[in-house]
Amino acid sequence: MNLQKTERVNRPGFTLVELLVVIAIIGVLIALLLPAVQQAREAARRMQCSNNMKQIGLGLQNYHDTHKVFPPAWFNRGHLWSGRILPFIEQNNLYETLLFGESDNWAPAGPNENACGTFINSYFCPTMPIGEHYTYNNIKDRVPMSYLGNSGTLASGDKANQITASYGPLSLQSLDQNGVIFGCKAQRFADIQDGTSNTIAVGEAQTDPKFVKDGQGIDHWYIGSNQIDPCRCDGSNHGGEFSEAVGSAAVRMNARIHEPGVVGHLLELSFGSYHPGGAMFNRCDGSVSFIPDTINFNTYQALFTRNNGEVNGSF
Template sequence: MSSNPSNSRRGFTLVELLVVIAIIGVLIALLLPAVQQAREAARRMSCQNNLKQLGLALHNYHDTNKCLPYGWNNLEASWHAAILPQMELNNLFETLIWQEGGDGNWNSGSANEAACATYIDGYRCPSMAIPKAVDNNSIEGRVPGSYLCVASSLALGNTNSNVSSGEVHLGMYKQDGVMYGLSSTRFADVVDGLSNTVAIGETYTDPDEARDGNAMDHWYIGAPQTGGWNATDTGQNSGTEFCEVAGSMNVVMNAALDPSISGVVAQLAFGSYHPGGAQFVLCDGSVRFVPQTIDFNTYRALGSRNGREVIGSY
């Protein structure tokens, strides 16, 4: 009696293997955007938490000093330095040297330069896709920042050489925002309402992105190029590059990403690495995501503390 032929194992054919690979590829293509969106959502939430802490720090500073911090002072320190104690970074604050010249310079190799090169999670959006430290303006390992104070709803440049006659620039004393050069704004001065006025916002930072000789570079704690600035009601103050620490809401959001907008103007803009808009801290301490499609007049009105505008929905 003849035996039956033994059963042989049947493997995948080349066509079947290619079909499986194609299916896996399709699944990856479908899942990857979802994973990326989830990661971005987590980064945006972390950024929102940073801004909430900044809002709380502003309120604590106001409780202690009866006013909000200056945007920058005449020793080239920024509002980021002023609120270090309220950010639970008093040890770093105590290292700062408050003098003009010598070790008080921010690029002198002293403790002030070391502070500018200190990485602080709360001053950086996790979505910002640039190095954590950059050699800049004679500061080794200077750390880029993600958040600017709102100095103005009118400014279109850093200095009077950047703007046309009669236009507002950040070098002017007494802006209509809440934090500018040597400002001491009280909550009582915010007549438009704390929930209708922005104090701090995100910005699109990239020191390698430059137009017309103006880089989209934003930093924290010290701003050496603001040196010599002083409070006068008329004329041009000394210094420049106030946009390293402060911005204007008279510039469309994410202007840094629009090559048709002059770098002189774009460097003052708020914006972000998040798609669709940016996050802002209102004077009441709340955080709002503002869409890039917001009506520009509404957007600009949010930057004024005393314009008496009626803010619609956004």
């Protein structure tokens, strides 16, 4: 009897060692590519932030063309500079809902509160790793602001009792700031004697409403503020939390990173960003540039004064 032999067919395949080697190689490649992907994403976010600043700068320029002045940071009804330029950044429909003259601009569920909760892309840097809405200071679902007006270099606190003299001699209650956008007083191109290309109008902030130091949140908001509303623009001590709308170069950029030991209200006044190494700034001529946070402090401050006569060097 003939017995047929059963031939065994050897099929090609991976051994366990080969499979482990392939997995290891893929892991190395992912580790090498992931930083590059993250850098590309941040570059895209930074480009969007720059576009936001350009939109804001264009809004300020058009506001000046119409009113012959830049907007004040706030006036006696708590409306902020970011609310006043809404018609010039294609948000006129939202602007038309605002109420300017009633006794309580910020009544719950009123049109001004609703406007504060309306998300505006141009006011929110996509790099900010925070939420888009917070119920804060009795305003529901407020949207944080990424950008602050330039009050100058003199203010070291919101109120007189917050002044830190080693940083600056004034509070934001003072009407005598040396910047471009601050309380009650509107500045003209003619007032910017250092040159519009040498003077900052608006800069980024490292906004974070959940970060609190010394009882002070790093909170910045747009359109309006119920805490600023008591301001009467007479130099008296009405109102507060003006740093919701403006920053000060009395303290260095990204102070939360580079001077974390300073008091909380100085951290809130600091310009800065979540971009690595610096922040975006809009100049009074409408141009936008990224300024490194390693900039010489004297040069940095010179960019924030409108008429001190400094000569800004390279940085």
